[in-house]
Amino acid sequence: MPNFSLPDDVFIRAAEQFPTPFHLYDEAGIRKTARALNAAFSWAPGFKEYFAVKALPNPRILNIFKEEGCGVDCSSECELLLAEKSGFSGDDIMFSANAMPPCEYDHASALGAIINLDDFSDVDILAAHGGIPETVCVRYNPGGEFHLGNAIMGSPGDSKYGWTKAQLAEGLTRLHAMGAKGFGLHAFLASNTTDNSYYPKLAGILFDLGAEMEKVCGMPLRFINLSGGVGIPYRPEGQPADIQAIGQGVKEEYIRVFGDPAQGRVKIKTELGRFMTGPHGWLVTHVTHEKKIYKDYLGVDACASNLMRPAMYGAYHHIHICGKRDEPVDHLYDVTGCLCENNDKFAIDRMLPKIEIGDLMVIHDTGAHGYAMGYQYNGRLRSAEILYTKDGDFRMIRRAETPEDYFATLL
Ligand SMILES: *Cc1c(COP(=O)(O)O)cnc(C)c1O
Numbered sequence: 001m002p003n004f005s006l007p008d009d010v011f012i013r014a015a016e017q018f019p020t021p022f023h024l025y026d027e028a029g030i031r032k033t034a035r036a037l038n039a040a041f042s043w044a045p046g047f048k049e050y051f052a053v054k055a056l057p058n059p060r061i062l063n064i065f066k067e068e069g070c071g072v073d074c075s076s077e078c079e080l081l082l083a084e085k086s087g088f089s090g091d092d093i094m095f096s097a098n099a100m101p102p103c104e105y106d107h108a109s110a111l112g113a114i115i116n117l118d119d120f121s122d123v124d125i126l127a128a129h130g131g132i133p134e135t136v137c138v139r140y141n142p143g144g145e146f147h148l149g150n151a152i153m154g155s156p157g158d159s160k161y162g163w164t165k166a167q168l169a170e171g172l173t174r175l176h177a178m179g180a181k182g183f184g185l186h187a188f189l190a191s192n193t194t195d196n197s198y199y200p201k202l203a204g205i206l207f208d209l210g211a212e213m214e215k216v217c218g219m220p221l222r223f224i225n226l227s228g229g230v231g232i233p234y235r236p237e238g239q240p241a242d243i244q245a246i247g248q249g250v251k252e253e254y255i256r257v258f259g260d261p262a263q264g265r266v267k268i269k270t271e272l273g274r275f276m277t278g279p280h281g282w283l284v285t286h287v288t289h290e291k292k293i294y295k296d297y298l299g300v301d302a303c304a305s306n307l308m309r310p311a312m313y314g315a316y317h318h319i320h321i322c323g324k325r326d327e328p329v330d331h332l333y334d335v336t337g338c339l340c341e342n343n344d345k346f347a348i349d350r351m352l353p354k355i356e357i358g359d360l361m362v363i364h365d366t367g368a369h370g371y372a373m374g375y376q377y378n379g380r381l382r383s384a385e386i387l388y389t390k391d392g393d394f395r396m397i398r399r400a401e402t403p404e405d406y407f408a409t410l411l
Helices: 008-017 027-040 059-067 077-085 103-111 122-128 165-177 198-217 243-258 274-280 309-313 403-407
Strands: 022-026 048-052 071-074 093-096 114-117 135-139 146-148 151-154 182-186 221-225 267-270 281-292 296-300 319-321 331-336 345-352 360-363 384-388 394-398
Touching: 008 022, 008 281, 008 360, 008 384, 008 394, 022 027, 022 274, 027 048, 027 059, 027 243, 027 274, 027 384, 048 059, 048 274, 059 071, 059 077, 059 394, 071 077, 077 093, 077 103, 093 103, 103 114, 103 122, 114 122, 114 182, 122 165, 135 165, 135 221, 165 198, 182 198, 198 221, 198 243, 274 281, 309 345, 319 345
Parallel strands: 022 384, 048 071, 048 267, 071 093, 093 114, 114 135, 135 182, 182 221, 221 267, 296 331
Antiparallel strands: 022 281, 146 151, 281 296, 281 360, 319 360, 331 345, 384 394
């Protein structure tokens, strides 16, 4: 089933109030997902989700997560500023470094954020920019391929992130000598996976590694950070991840390595982005053109500047037409934007109902890595973001860019 968690009436009313295109986010849905995640890990004292800011960097959204007891995961100075302006501080902020300008460590340290070091060489940079904190997190890269059952889920050996195991042993020992008192372990080995065994397997790897490293470096493992990667079904036939089952799977691994979780010796953290907001966002656009040459093309008033994933990854996003949910899908179209770039297509060879110019089109699952990946190529500007509040109102939480914004940086 496609994700039809909002009725068409909501999109239609929003499009009466705001010019298209815009992203619409469902507050109630986001809160529901945050609560389901917290419930799935309620067996783990001190569990915390650090919402990956890059997925949906809007302070109103970050405030929702704050109210649901989450922290934030930042990876740049601007994301740290967003976190700060949204009222996060201290260990409610995770700062995941990779090839960062050193001044960003100063900033993260000043906020008291938990710093996640991406490389051995980051130790000296952190020592000189903010100092070695009492608890430091390090990112592990096991190399090779990462399997779940027979399936290859990722190729850490080709990924730029993290430390090798040998480096961890040496680096953690060094961090201890430099004043650290405890450590966390982080890894991100598979992206957008709805396989319920991903987090449990990753947790098992990090628990085992942590127990081994405790002996090597003489510091206690304080937490593991399972990072992001739990996915969503973009395709209608896809199965959603079962977060309750995932939580139980991680619990079994915890008990296997550390025994009773109630003592909370090793805490669990996550940094989910896509899973938290992906299904709760839609790109709402009007069909403005139809063109028939060797294929049938629909032109819409959104373009890849508003949602880059189809152009960049060939990603599938489900599409439906307001008021035509139940009509037969018996027409074949490419759905295109207005960029002078042939990959500016939201769908290729997609079966849809017969379309009329002026139809209101809804592109699904744009709540994560959607607006955020936007850009201004071709002088196309980024759209507004609208929050459909839990009280059933619409609230513009970011206005659309104007030509003045486009020219603002020119000298
Ligand atoms: C992108 C990212 C995430 C979030 O990934 P999702 O696939 O959206 O869950 C979490 N942690 C880090 C370090 C990331 O780079």
